[in-house]
Amino acid sequence: MSGPEFEGTDGVDPDLVSEGDDRGGSREGDGNADGPSPDGGHSPGPSTHTVRLELVDEPGQLLAALQPIANNGGNLLSIYHERGNKTPRGRIPVEVDFEATEERFDGIVEALREAGVNVMQAGTEEYAEELTIVVFGHLIDTDLSDTLRRIEGCASASVADVSLAAPQGTEDVSSARLRVEARAGETTDALAAVRSIAEEKGLRVVEPLTGVEA
Amino acid sequence: MKLAVVGAGAVGRSVVELAGEYGHEVVAVADSQSAIVEPEGVDAEAVLTRKAEIGVVGDDDPDDALAADYDVLVEATPTTLGDAEPGFTHLKAALERDRHVVLANKGPVAERFGDVRALEADSAGDVRFEATVGGAIPAISTVEDVEPGHVTAIRGVLNGTANFILTRMAAEGLDYDHVLAEAQDLGVAEADPSFDVEGTDAALKCVILSNVLSFGAADDLESAREFTLADAEVAGIRDIPGSALRLAAEDGRTVRLIGEATGETVRVAPRLIPENGTLAVNGTQNIVQIETTHAGRLNISGRGAGGPETASAVLGDVGRLE
Numbered sequence: 001m002s003g004p005e006f007e008g009t010d011g012v013d014p015d016l017v018s019e020g021d022d023r024g025g026s027r028e029g030d031g032n033a034d035g036p037s038p039d040g041g042h043s044p045g046p047s048t049h050t051v052r053l054e055l056v057d058e059p060g061q062l063l064a065a066l067q068p069i070a071n072n073g074g075n076l077l078s079i080y081h082e083r084g085n086k087t088p089r090g091r092i093p094v095e096v097d098f099e100a101t102e103e104r105f106d107g108i109v110e111a112l113r114e115a116g117v118n119v120m121q122a123g124t125e126e127y128a129e130e131l132t133i134v135v136f137g138h139l140i141d142t143d144l145s146d147t148l149r150r151i152e153g154c155a156s157a158s159v160a161d162v163s164l165a166a167p168q169g170t171e172d173v174s175s176a177r178l179r180v181e182a183r184a185g186e187t188t189d190a191l192a193a194v195r196s197i198a199e200e201k202g203l204r205v206v207e208p209l210t211g212v213e214a
Numbered sequence: 215m216k217l218a219v220v221g222a223g224a225v226g227r228s229v230v231e232l233a234g235e236y237g238h239e240v241v242a243v244a245d246s247q248s249a250i251v252e253p254e255g256v257d258a259e260a261v262l263t264r265k266a267e268i269g270v271v272g273d274d275d276p277d278d279a280l281a282a283d284y285d286v287l288v289e290a291t292p293t294t295l296g297d298a299e300p301g302f303t304h305l306k307a308a309l310e311r312d313r314h315v316v317l318a319n320k321g322p323v324a325e326r327f328g329d330v331r332a333l334e335a336d337s338a339g340d341v342r343f344e345a346t347v348g349g350a351i352p353a354i355s356t357v358e359d360v361e362p363g364h365v366t367a368i369r370g371v372l373n374g375t376a377n378f379i380l381t382r383m384a385a386e387g388l389d390y391d392h393v394l395a396e397a398q399d400l401g402v403a404e405a406d407p408s409f410d411v412e413g414t415d416a417a418l419k420c421v422i423l424s425n426v427l428s429f430g431a432a433d434d435l436e437s438a439r440e441f442t443l444a445d446a447e448v449a450g451i452r453d454i455p456g457s458a459l460r461l462a463a464e465d466g467r468t469v470r471l472i473g474e475a476t477g478e479t480v481r482v483a484p485r486l487i488p489e490n491g492t493l494a495v496n497g498t499q500n501i502v503q504i505e506t507t508h509a510g511r512l513n514i515s516g517r518g519a520g521g522p523e524t525a526s527a528v529l530g531d532v533g534r535l536e
Contacts, residue, residue, distance in 0.1 A: 132465055132486060136458045163464065165457035175458040177465060204449075206458060206469055209369070209485040209493070 046099040048077065051109065052121035054091045062094065068111035074098040080160070093120070095160075129182045130160070131210070133194060136175040137203035140166060144176065147197060151178070154193035156186035215532055218242040218282050220304050221290030222271050225318045225345065228525035229288050230258050236529040238286075243271045244279035246291075251282045280307050286532050290318040293418065295443060298325040305330065305341065312338035316531040318345040318524055324418040327425040328440040335435065342531035347419045348372055350523035351516045352530070353502040354426055360506050362430025362477070367505040369474040372419045374498030374518045375403045375410035376451050376471040380484075381496045384459040384468050390452065402498060412450035413471060413482040414443070420473040420480045421446055427477030439478075446480040454484060462486055468494050 051069075055061040062081065069076060080095040100108060112119050139147070148159050158181045166174035182190035191207055198205045215238045219226050222245035233240050239255040245265065250256055250272025265271050280287070287308035291301050298321030305322050308315045310333075317323060322330050323343050334341045347353045348370070357365055371377050375397060382393040394411070397403035409415050424441040432438035451471050462469050470493060472485040487493050492513050495501045500518025505511055517523040 132467065134458050134461055134469070134486060136455050163461055165461050167455075167457050173453075173455050173457075175455055175461050177461040204453070206454075206462070206484050206486050208467075209472055209487050 046075065046101045046104075048097060048099055049074075049105050049108075050095060050097050050121075051112070051119055053094045053096065053112070054118040054120050055094055057090075057092050064115065065094065065112065065117045066096070068115050068117070069096065069098055069108050072100075072108045072111050073104040074100040074108050091118070129185075129187050131180045131182060131187055131190065131208055133178045133180055133191075133208065134175060134206040135178060135194075135198060135203050136206070137173060137198075137201070138171075139164070139174045139176055139203065141171065142201040142203065147201060147203070148178075150197050151180065151194055154190065157182050157190035157193060215239070215285045215536060216241045216283065217286050217288055217532065218244075218279050218284035219288045219290060220244045220276070220279060221288075221292070221319070222265055223290060223292065224521035225524045225528065226288070226290035227262055227265065228521035229290065229318075229528050230256070230261060232522065232525050232529060233532075234258065236533065238529065238532055241284050242279035242282035244274075244276040245271050246276065248272055249274040249276045249279040251278050253283060280304060284313060286314040286316055286535060288316050288318070288528055288532070289322075290528070293320040293324075295321065295325060298322045302326055302329070306333055309333045309337035309339050309341070314339045314535045315341045316345070316528050316535070317341065317343040318528055320346040320418045320422060323425060324421045325442050327422075327429065327442075328435070328438075331429060331435050331438075340535060342534060343422065344531045345524045345527035347422055348500050348502050348514075349374075349516070349518040349520060350526055351500055351502050351514050351518060352527070353423070353504075353514065355530070355534070356502075356504060356512060356514060357423070357426055357430070360504065360509055360512070362427045364507045364509070365427055365477075365504055366507060367474065367476045368420075368423045368427070368502060369472055369493070369505075370502040371470050371493060371495050371500050372416040372473045372502070372518060373410050373413075373471060374500060375407060376413070376416070377495065377500070378402050378498045379411065380451060380454070380459070380469055380471065383454070383456055384463060387456055387460065389456045390454055411452045413448040413473075414450075416471055416473040417443060417446040417448045417480065417482045420475040420482060423475035424477055424480050427475065431477060441480060446482060448481075449483040451484050463489065466490075470494060 053065055055065055075098055077097040077099060085093060109119055151157055151159050159178055160181045161179035163177045180190055187210060195205055217233055217238050217240045219229050219240055230240050230243055241253055241255060242251045243256055243261055248270035250261055251274050261271050289301050289304050301319040302322045305315045323346055330341055344354045378397055379393045394403060421441045421443055429438040459469055466489050467486045468489045469484050470487055473482045493501055495515050499515055501513060501515035503511060503513050
């Protein structure tokens with residue numbers, strides 16, 4: 001009784017989330033500039049970084065892009081390859097998560113650029129909080145791609161992953177699970193944005209109960 | 215204590231049946247059509263048999279029960295919205311005679327909390343209402359013990375019918391309509407399940423908890439914010455597709471109808487929670503989670519409905535009035 005079901009992002013427009021290079025990686029309000037921690041003393045341990053890359057659709061490009069990360073002390077965690085999705089320049093967006101210390105991170109970004117890889121976005125704190133949301137209703141009739149694009153269009157959120165279940169076919173009620181990444185402290189805004197887009201399209205949202213899971 | 219029990223539904227009948235076990239005496243019982251008043255105490259078994267067989271509790275008029283010589287009025291008529299009548303009038307009559315009131319009916323404390331507190335302030339009688347939230351679960355007395363000013367939020371699963379439906383849908387991969395029909399067969403859901411599945415019942419409980427927090431933390435009655443159902447943001451579980459629960463399960467989560475009360479906001483909605491988390495109680499179970507400033511998080515789960523369970527909360531309140 002299971003119908004079509006697929007995973008992956010659908011219609012996520014990467015150029016909507018590429019404005020991030022000027023954020024400088026510092027959290028608002030903590031007065032911390034980039035670079036080494038001002039209290040000095042010890043070097044901080046590795047933290048998780050995400051870079052968003054733009055690759056030419058040719059064999060070997062992904063490997064070529066990963067090598068500068070591995071060769072410069074980055075520990076690869078996950079690679080999200082949005083095949084089938086093109087940037088406005090006709091290239092393929094790839095999101096790579098890896099662990100590295102702060103000093104090594106700067107070296108990695110530099111090495112990527114030297115290797116000719118376009119780094120669209122690099123930072124540890126661009127999307128620091130993750131939310132899982134389930135949306136249901138006439139998702140396909142109301143243009144799921146458009147729904148996702150509009151969530152992406154909200155400054156505080158990025159859709160990292162989508163799973164769709166449409167057991168009754170595309171014309172009936174279906175459900176989607178979205179993994180939404182939100183900037184630190186902006187999960188409420190991200191949820192409000194999802195809620196208002198859903199309301200407009202007559203979709204229902206099952207929001208996560210946040211701040212309770214600890 | 216001498217009890218007058220008004221309302222002869224599952225809860226009222228269980229109070230009549232169990233009062234003796236808790237050391238109390240029922241001197242009057244009323245349903246919507248009839249009443250029995252016995253200053254020496256009613257014969258519980260005879261009253262319940264009569265109710266079961268011919269649908270009335272006695273030969274007296276319902277007003278006679280309200281006029282009887284009791285210490286505590288147990289108000290167990292069905293919850294009504296808006297003016298909360300006739301429950302509110304019953305409560306008022308008792309307080310004006312300086313008698314205590316124990317509510318199982320949510321209406322007066324969900325829709326007219328300020329009026330109830332004002333009447334109580336002018337009376338030698340007190341009003342208690344543990345049974346209105348979470349059945350057997352001592353939610354309100356726990357909040358009182360911790361002190362409302364030291365509670366930052368209360369959340370939980372407060373409707374057994376909705377929880378049963380969501381649990382079965384997730385466990386069996388069945389659709390809403392199928393599970394609802396099953397719940398109706400089992401007597402877990404009413405023929406008209408709207409009150410439960412649309413979130414109204416859970417919202418009323420959260421409104422009551424918000425009133426407890428708000429009035430409990432305020433310096434005086436005038437400065438407390440009063441909540442009614444109109445202040446609650448409510449979404450129910452009707453029409454949730456099985457596919458939504460399946461997608462949640464694939465990610466280690468499940469969906470529960472969660473109510474939240476903070477003393478500032480009231481919200482009821484289906485929410486994603488960890489499948490094995492504390493709040494993911496199963497079947498008709500309820501859970502109340504209380505966030506406190508100094509005592510951390512308290513969780514109390516148990517049976518949120520049922521005649522004897524709710525009657526135990528009523529009789530616990532009666533005990534606190536002694």
